[in-house]
Amino acid sequence: MSKRLVQAEFNVERDPERCIQCQVCVRQCSNQVHAYDEEAEQVTCDEASCVGCQRCATLCPTGAITIKKAPPDFAPDNNWTSDVIQNIYRQAETGGVLLSAMGNDTAKTSWWDNILLNASQVTNPSIDPLREPMELTTFLGAKPNAVELSFDDQGGPSLATKLAPQLVLSTPIMFSAMSYGAISYNAFESLARAAGQYGTFANSGEGGLHKDFWPHGPNMIVQVASGRFGVDIDYLKVAAAVEIKIGQGAKPGIGGHLPGEKVDERISQTRMIPVGSDAISPAPHHDIYSIEDLRQLIYSLKEATRYQKPISVKIAAVHNVAAIASGIVRAGADIVAIDGYKGGTGAAPTMIRNNVGIPIEFALAAVDDRLRQEGIRNQASVVACGGFRSSADVVKAIALGADAVYIGTAALVALGCHLCQKCYTGKCNWGIATQDPYLTRRLNPDIGARRLVNLLRGWSHEIKEMMGGMGINAIESLRGNREHLRGVGLSDRELSILGIKAAGE
Amino acid sequence: MRLLHRKQFPTSKDISGCAISGMMSEIGAPMSGEAIIRSIANMHDRSNGLGGGFAAYGIYPEMRDRYALHVMYDAIDDKQETERLISRWCTVYGDETIPTRPSALVRHPPILHRYFVNIKPEVMERFCDETEDDAIVDLVMTINNESKGGFVFSSGKNMGVFKGVGFPEDIGEFYRLDEYQAYIWTSHGRFPTNTTGWWGGAHPFSLLDWSVVHNGEISSYGINKRYLDNFGYKCALHTDTEVIAYLFDLLVRKHRLPFEAACLAMAPPFWPQLERLPETRRELARTLRIVYGGALLNGPFSVLVGHSGGMVGFNDRTKLRPMVGARKGDMVYMASEEGAIREVCNDPEVVWHAAGGVPIMAHLKEPEKVIGAEATARLKAHSCKLPAGAWQESPRAGRAAASVQ
Numbered sequence: 001m002s003k004r005l006v007q008a009e010f011n012v013e014r015d016p017e018r019c020i021q022c023q024v025c026v027r028q029c030s031n032q033v034h035a036y037d038e039e040a041e042q043v044t045c046d047e048a049s050c051v052g053c054q055r056c057a058t059l060c061p062t063g064a065i066t067i068k069k070a071p072p073d074f075a076p077d078n079n080w081t082s083d084v085i086q087n088i089y090r091q092a093e094t095g096g097v098l099l100s101a102m103g104n105d106t107a108k109t110s111w112w113d114n115i116l117l118n119a120s121q122v123t124n125p126s127i128d129p130l131r132e133p134m135e136l137t138t139f140l141g142a143k144p145n146a147v148e149l150s151f152d153d154q155g156g157p158s159l160a161t162k163l164a165p166q167l168v169l170s171t172p173i174m175f176s177a178m179s180y181g182a183i184s185y186n187a188f189e190s191l192a193r194a195a196g197q198y199g200t201f202a203n204s205g206e207g208g209l210h211k212d213f214w215p216h217g218p219n220m221i222v223q224v225a226s227g228r229f230g231v232d233i234d235y236l237k238v239a240a241a242v243e244i245k246i247g248q249g250a251k252p253g254i255g256g257h258l259p260g261e262k263v264d265e266r267i268s269q270t271r272m273i274p275v276g277s278d279a280i281s282p283a284p285h286h287d288i289y290s291i292e293d294l295r296q297l298i299y300s301l302k303e304a305t306r307y308q309k310p311i312s313v314k315i316a317a318v319h320n321v322a323a324i325a326s327g328i329v330r331a332g333a334d335i336v337a338i339d340g341y342k343g344g345t346g347a348a349p350t351m352i353r354n355n356v357g358i359p360i361e362f363a364l365a366a367v368d369d370r371l372r373q374e375g376i377r378n379q380a381s382v383v384a385c386g387g388f389r390s391s392a393d394v395v396k397a398i399a400l401g402a403d404a405v406y407i408g409t410a411a412l413v414a415l416g417c418h419l420c421q422k423c424y425t426g427k428c429n430w431g432i433a434t435q436d437p438y439l440t441r442r443l444n445p446d447i448g449a450r451r452l453v454n455l456l457r458g459w460s461h462e463i464k465e466m467m468g469g470m471g472i473n474a475i476e477s478l479r480g481n482r483e484h485l486r487g488v489g490l491s492d493r494e495l496s497i498l499g500i501k502a503a504g505e
Numbered sequence: 506m507r508l509l510h511r512k513q514f515p516t517s518k519d520i521s522g523c524a525i526s527g528m529m530s531e532i533g534a535p536m537s538g539e540a541i542i543r544s545i546a547n548m549h550d551r552s553n554g555l556g557g558g559f560a561a562y563g564i565y566p567e568m569r570d571r572y573a574l575h576v577m578y579d580a581i582d583d584k585q586e587t588e589r590l591i592s593r594w595c596t597v598y599g600d601e602t603i604p605t606r607p608s609a610l611v612r613h614p615p616i617l618h619r620y621f622v623n624i625k626p627e628v629m630e631r632f633c634d635e636t637e638d639d640a641i642v643d644l645v646m647t648i649n650n651e652s653k654g655g656f657v658f659s660s661g662k663n664m665g666v667f668k669g670v671g672f673p674e675d676i677g678e679f680y681r682l683d684e685y686q687a688y689i690w691t692s693h694g695r696f697p698t699n700t701t702g703w704w705g706g707a708h709p710f711s712l713l714d715w716s717v718v719h720n721g722e723i724s725s726y727g728i729n730k731r732y733l734d735n736f737g738y739k740c741a742l743h744t745d746t747e748v749i750a751y752l753f754d755l756l757v758r759k760h761r762l763p764f765e766a767a768c769l770a771m772a773p774p775f776w777p778q779l780e781r782l783p784e785t786r787r788e789l790a791r792t793l794r795i796v797y798g799g800a801l802l803n804g805p806f807s808v809l810v811g812h813s814g815g816m817v818g819f820n821d822r823t824k825l826r827p828m829v830g831a832r833k834g835d836m837v838y839m840a841s842e843e844g845a846i847r848e849v850c851n852d853p854e855v856v857w858h859a860a861g862g863v864p865i866m867a868h869l870k871e872p873e874k875v876i877g878a879e880a881t882a883r884l885k886a887h888s889c890k891l892p893a894g895a896w897q898e899s900p901r902a903g904r905a906a907a908s909v910q
Contacts, residue, residue, distance in 0.1 A: 124722040124804050125825060132823065133775045143796045145736075146760040147770075149789070157763065159789055166795065375735050378796070399727075471724040471805075473823065474773075476798030483727030 005089040007072040008047040018064035025056035030427040053420040055429035098350035101423035111361035118484040119469035129464035140381040141166035141310040170199030171460040176408030179205025182346035184440040190448025192216035208270040227281035229271040243312035249343025249386040252316030256281040295331035310334035317363030322370035329380040340386030344409040347424035360386040368401025391462035401480040414455040523720035524551035526840040527691035527809040533875030538682025540849040541690035546674035547848040552694025556707035557676040558668025560716035561687035571621035575659035578616040583654030595622035610675040656705040661714030668707035693718035710746040719746040721806030732799030770797035772862035815868040824861030831856040837867035
């Protein structure tokens, strides 16, 4: 076989002065980049297999290893970049579809960076959240337009309005849908435990909920997706809310595929499919070909859960997202989750991930506007997701109109993910996106949960500080409050879609 | 010189510091405007001459069943344009120039005119199940948003707003308020911090018989405005005060919440305070807070809301603006400073500082006698009063003493 045209993407530099031949790197690398040559008594390496996950460099006890992005610097060309050429080489070798994982990594603008926040000066005192109350408690679910009271009782007014079921969040951040199968048992457990400890919710993804995780049910949102994996009445009963997954920001319009080699005994039980069989989620739900079909499924799930649980519908942010979201609210959803084009995934065709869908900033602004114009914003909560990197992104999303956000990638990074974007290989050296027991035990759920709780606490503190600066002490007053946002470097059209003013206005 | 009477809507939110004062006779005894002018003048330094105004209730007894439209015009042409609109919608039972006393201290007033109207029956047909009040709201929004130089600054029955650019005491003299007799007076002196101020932008802000005077800044303005948009209210004036008036209209008139409950929705207890309430009250407060998140008023404020049946004073839940209440006999006083009350009331029986988020309420004791049967029926239909004793316990646990009645 001839030498491949595809060149190594990373250089592995080993400092011979520092290397003590301990072979930690050999044992840590599931991609078999490092090997020990018994005869030469020396660690060798195969750079072509390196994915840049930094596991070896992080764990090397003497700091002998440095992983650097390798050139391949082909002749300079702004159109035919080295990445483009390498991709064509790969496809010419295999005839396959290019795969990627995690979110869109192209250099497209993140509009959050063009939005700036307000703070109080003089006319309105800023508030110090360390001294004064600062409230982030968030309720997700349908709200009536008005509260009705009755006065029959001599003791005072009583409520005539009965509130639809609500999810109560101590902070407006939840963990995105990541299925057991896409991520490891330990990663899943870390997320579920952290959600419970901090008073928020994790999402099961579409791969069912293993019985071991049922005790976390009060802090789990379970998904019903096109593959219906693991869906039975117990699954619906054990959860706090049910989410119908229509689409996902990383790959709008297409389904999913968990390869059979990942389906071990435990995953087979959880997904309710035979060991070793591929788990294929069709692109559409085969019982949802229209909005009225969606309404049927929403009400089937409401019936099944005795109207005790909010039903969420998750869609990818696509061109007509505002009208679609309006339809979903009118179809009876209590929560609409909108996933922007920067949303992550365990596996997606690269072309789809990088080219389909629209940014969450515009989608969210359009959906919130549309629901208000129609006077139905109260009927459902809006959850935004897709590429939230920091608490500032979260504050901006809430001020644009989101009730809460889902974070996925940020949560995995808290667990140790280094964003090598190779989740679909099943060889995650950090024990997150793999089912190999040798790798999964690298992630300790005690430590994982603690790190996630720390992340939520850190972001919540920052959100409180930013709110305090604006002179706001309740998250309700930040939500949809676009007066506190200003745009820089945005066109008039962008500003008008986002519904914000330019800096200086 | 800039002509401050020109109709101008600021492009960004208007922020202001201020003085407020209000007084009410709960038995509906008429009082001239002389006292309220003295009271607000006592707080001269809280305003800077860029706006002052008054609301008076009970001033048009002969026309008490007609809506009194107070309109300001930039020019005589604007008056003709707006009058065409008014006469298309309304039967006009009387109109006159609002009497003023020329003063060197109040410069460049706009043309000020008032009309006593009802909506024509054929116009009402377009409003399906809505009431005449809704039609008046629509008319006011139409004139204020669409006419070039006409601006309706008062539209209630048997009440009126008088406001302009100047110190409040000078505005009061200018409008000859000593010649009116009212059972409720509220007043405002303005200290705007980022706009030059124009006649229409002074307080009180009024819609139907709601009038609001306000000291502070609403940091939740952006969402309050969008929340109201949901229910068809267009906030054209870019003042925080406007959203307070519309929120009262929505919560009290349309959703029929008692004032106490409306205030609880707009300035709810913090969650830990809420958890300490007795169970039935807790469920009520919790539901109000969850449902009316968009109506929560954040940031520092104290407001006085007048309506034909009474007066409500309340401030933000962390009490970042002053509000003092006092009572003597059938008189209730509320003001930014105690001195403003003592200026007009020698020895009040009780004086207290309002607790954060806890409303001070004053009601007409026998509304039939004061405002007539029709207005009382309307009051009952439009605002819901809690049964006596139903709310003795303050929603803020441990602060019951604050709501002395």
